[in-house]
Amino acid sequence: MAFGPPSMPRVLSALPAGPVLVIAPHPDDEMVGPGGTLLRHADQGDPIHAVIVFDGSLGDPERYYEPRDYVALRQAESRGVLRDFLGCEDVVFFGFVDGVTEGNVDAIYPGLPSDPDEKRRVLIDGLAARLEAEIERVSPRSLYYPWIGEVHADHWGCAAAVRQLARNRRDLLGEVALLGYEVWSTLLPEFLVDVSAVFARKREAIARYVSQGRYVDLAGVVAGMNRYRAMLLPYVGPGGERHAEAFVGLHPEEDRP
16 A cells, blocks of 8 residues: 555646547537647647537426427537637537436337346447447547546446447557546546646637526636646746646556556
8 A cells, every 4th residue: 555645647738649539428528628628639730529429408407498409509509619619520429318317228228138237238338339430430649538437427428438448449549548537526637738828718618508508607617627626737936827627547558648
């Protein structure tokens, strides 16, 4: 047992150059979580590709919007933000149903095994196969995914599928920087990215998710989280506000990212 605290996170001052794939559970997670880091990738000319896994259909419990148009509205919000702020035109929506539970999973996905563990395995296998096809198509140098400690089931499912691919497809992901980001649950950071210089743009982008802003002050929440993470950046003297994003890595080899 080590005597002492966990290691301080490593600050990624230089991001890997090359294609980027961001896996977002829902429309808006792509900017709420790693948005500042993605802006830095875009600024250095890296092509950005996005996969949004779930349809976001449960994001309007008060029914401010017409239900039949709501999924398309959320897709349009993400498309606009990704295009206008990241230059990303390659956005793939898997359209998986939001918030599948033990009570409705068999109705949504008939033919699953009766054993709950087997049922979960089949669902994760299916998502991993879809993600695998996108990774093969994009050949990313960097891949951003929600970290495995996310308490939201949809976020956790995305992380579980990425972890499975990292174990089983070393040939596909062995040279890829795999970085897990936080949205609903804070993580113990292994890596930090200073996003101070781009944070105003991140905040502007988040304001474009109008449908979710009716429920949560997304810009305020993210500003607080990213300011908190900046406490762990190296001290550079007095100055303006600093912001950082925190990540954990999937790194079978040491120092992978």
